Amino acid sequence: NNRNSVILLCMFPLILLGMVLLAIMTLDFIGWFCWDGVCPPGLQATKFHWDIIWYYFKDAMPFTLSMTGLWFIIAYCANTSIIRHITHAKPVERKDNLRVYNIVENLCIAGGIEMPQINIVEDSNLNAFASGIDIPSFTITLTTGLIEKLNDAELSAVVGHELTHIKNRDTRLMVVCIVFVGIFAAIQSMSMRMLGALLRGSRRSSSRRNNKGGGGAIILEIMILLIALIIWISIGYFFSFMTRLAISRKREYVADAGAAELCGDPLALASALKKISEAP
Numbered sequence: 001n002n003r004n005s006v007i008l009l010c011m012f013p014l015i016l017l018g019m020v021l022l023a024i025m026t027l028d029f030i031g032w033f034c035w036d037g038v039c040p041p042g043l044q045a046t047k048f049h050w051d052i053i054w055y056y057f058k059d060a061m062p063f064t065l066s067m068t069g070l071w072f073i074i075a076y077c078a079n080t081s082i083i084r085h086i087t088h089a090k091p092v093e094r095k096d097n098l099r100v101y102n103i104v105e106n107l108c109i110a111g112g113i114e115m116p117q118i119n120i121v122e123d124s125n126l127n128a129f130a131s132g133i134d135i136p137s138f139t140i141t142l143t144t145g146l147i148e149k150l151n152d153a154e155l156s157a158v159v160g161h162e163l164t165h166i167k168n169r170d171t172r173l174m175v176v177c178i179v180f181v182g183i184f185a186a187i188q189s190m191s192m193r194m195l196g197a198l199l200r201g202s203r204r205s206s207s208r209r210n211n212k213g214g215g216g217a218i219i220l221e222i223m224i225l226l227i228a229l230i231i232w233i234s235i236g237y238f239f240s241f242m243t244r245l246a247i248s249r250k251r252e253y254v255a256d257a258g259a260a261e262l263c264g265d266p267l268a269l270a271s272a273l274k275k276i277s278e279a280p
Contacts (some may be wrong), residue, residue: 004173004247012180012240013068019184019236020064023229024056068183075179080137089119089141100147103156104140104163111160111262113167116140120147126276130162133172140166146276154272157263164258170251177244184237191230 028049075082083089094101100118108115116130116138124145132138140162142155150158165171256273260266 002169002172008173008176008180008243012176012183013065015236015240016068016180016183017061017064019232020060021053021057022232024053024060026232028053068180071183071186072179075182076133076175079175079179080132080139083131083139083141084119087119087121087141089121092118092120097147099152100142100155103152104159107156107160107163107262111163111167113163114138116163116166118142120144126150126279128158128162130165130171131175132166133175138166138171145279149275149279150272153263153265153268154275157259157265157269157272158276160259160262161255161269164255164262165251167258168251168254170255173251174244174248177240177247181237181240181244184233184240188230188233188237191233 025048029047092100097118097120100120104118105115107113114135116132117140119139119141121127121141121143123143125143126146126149127143128141128146130138130140140159142159146158147155256269259269263269
């Protein structure tokens with residue numbers, strides 16, 4: 001998982017840079033770099049001009065990498081607090097819920113696993129997840145619905161599943177995946193909002209643009225730019241999202257096996273998963 005985390009750290013920025021390059025190539029092909037509708041000599045539309053493409057790509061590369069790095073640093077360092085804020089999870093000590101605390105503690109002792117933080121979410125749904133990137137931030141979060149509807153053996157199996165994620169450092173790997181998928185999702189959402197705003201603005205000021213003559217052409221060019229950006233970012237988002245799902249599913253099977261081994265009761269895990277599947 002540590003190796004895969006490093007590979008993903010390198011792969012996702014490369015995918016993002018690839019999307020930037022493809023977007024610049026698309027703009028060059030449709031003649032975007034022909035200013036005021038007049039193409040400089042040798043800069044005709046429907047052709048690729050690699051000197052122009054590489055010029056703009058080199059200009060965009062530092063900005064792209066710096067924004068990616070900033071996004072990653074914020075999300076990587078603050079992911080636990082972000083998750084807690086979004087889910088309204090509350091930390092639990094032994095005195096708050098002796099049953100849950102003892103189950104987690106006993107499994108940690110049995111498996112030689114660092115004791116994580118325990119959070120509980122007031123929610124009737126049956127859910128649990130592990131989060132964190134290092135020992136101080138490792139956290140297991142359980143919903144009240146899960147705690148109430150599972151017996152001790154079943155709850156131990158679910159906690160064992162989440163502890164296996166922590167032991168195998170799956171949480172760190174998934175944080176890396178989710179952060180970079182989020183980059184594509186954010187750019188895609190921002191681009192679609194900008195396109196929607198332009199479409200609404202173009203309808204409201206159509207007469208004004210007609211009077212000025214060139215305004216409509218500028219709006220049209222910006223729309224083409226945003227559409228191209230949305231297309232390429234959507235492609236990047238799709239492949240990054242599918243990569244995340246593939247990694248996640250593989251790690252879930254490993255965590256199931258780890259939970260069965262840690263608890264010594266595979267049937268309890270099967271029973272817990274059946275109850276959870278009946279109330280998805």
